[in-house]
Amino acid sequence: MSNDRxxxxxxxxxxxxxxxxxxxxxxxxxVDAGDYANALDHLRALCEKKSDWMVVHIQLGxxxxxxxxxxxxxxxxxxxxxxxxxxxxxxxxEELEELLKSL
Numbered sequence: 001m002s003n004d005r006x007x008x009x010x011x012x013x014x015x016x017x018x019x020x021x022x023x024x025x026x027x028x029x030x031v032d033a034g035d036y037a038n039a040l041d042h043l044r045a046l047c048e049k050k051s052d053w054m055v056v057h058i059q060l061g062x063x064x065x066x067x068x069x070x071x072x073x074x075x076x077x078x079x080x081x082x083x084x085x086x087x088x089x090x091x092x093x094e095e096l097e098e099l100l101k102s103l
Contacts, residue, residue, distance in 0.1 A: 002033035020046060024056065036063040047076070054083040054092060061099075070103050077103075 009026040016022045023042050030039035043060035046053060057080035064073035077100055084093035 002029070005029045006033060006035070020049065027056075027059065031059055031063060034066075036066045039063050040067075051079075052083060052087075054080055054087060054089065057083065058092060058096065065099075065103075074100065074103050 006026070006029045009022070009029040013019075013022045013026045024046060027039045027042035027046065030036070030042070040060070040063055043056055043063060046056045047060055050056065057076055061073040061077035061080060064070070064076065077096055081093060081096040081100065083089075084096055
């Protein structure tokens with residue numbers, strides 16, 4: 001099922017490579033399948049393009065942690081926490097605070 005979802009998301013992104021939502025959908029498909037390595041480039045590109053997109057920063061940080069790269073994830077998750085506070089997202093803020101304590 002996840003390979004089918006990735007294939008559909010990849011097809012959509014190939015048709016609309018400048019569409020941030022199609023790229024996010026592809027990255028999320030990789031994350032959901034546990035394919036964090038393939039998600040990284042897409043998440044990084046989205047983070048660079050939209051520095052205030054909290055969810056993308058969270059997914060990038062979590063993907064890096066899943067790949068054993070916690071030191072690299074920490075500043076990304078700290079940025080996501082600042083975004084959560086500034087954007088008044090309490091649930092992600094709480095999750096990020098706990099996640100950062102564990103690093």
